[in-house]
Amino acid sequence: MTVHSAETAKVDTTALWSELREKVTLFPTVAGSFPAASFGHIMGGYDAxxxxxxxxxxxxxxxxxxxxxxxxxxxxxxxxxxxxxxxxxxxxxxxxxxxxxxxxxxxxxxxxxxxxxxxxx
Structure with a gap:
């Protein structure tokens, strides 16, 4: 929802994922990983x-x-x-x-x- 409501068309999904993950789960994202790209449901349009x-x-x-x-x-x-x-x-x-x-x-x-x-x- 955050990506789709961004005020700009360009969104750094890795930075956004890391920011939201830490807020929601209290765990940081593993450095050097690209979790948004590996989550097939989000990348495949099933996010809604x-x-x-x-x-x-x-x-x-x-x-x-x-x-x-x-x-x-x-x-x-x-x-x-x-x-x-x-x-x-x-x-x-x-x-x-x-x-x-x-x-x-x-x-x-x-x-x-x-x-x-x-x-x-």
């Missing part, structure tokens, strides 16, 4: 897919903690609701509409942040 994967984790955590965890994973009513509102329509409905119907509200980040340990004490 990783962004989509993260959102799928946000939504699945919201569904799990909001419905399955509260109502019970083996709760028949919750299972039927999931089958009817999510699985049955498949790609015939907009995913966000199905998600809101299942949750009964707009989705939030709260459950995902809880699942990765980033909630306030």
């Amino acid at each position: 897919g990783y962004y989509g994967y993260l959102w799928s984790e946000v939504f699945s955590a919201d569904m799990f903690f909001s419905r399955f965890d509260k109502e019970g994973v083996m709760n028949p009513k919750c299972g039927r609701s999931y089958r009817h509102l999510i699985l049955q329509p498949g790609g015939s409905r907009d995913g966000m509409d199905m998600l809101k119907d299942f949750l009964g509200r707009e989705p939030t980040l709260d459950a995902f942040l809880k699942s990765i340990g980033l909630t306030k004490a």
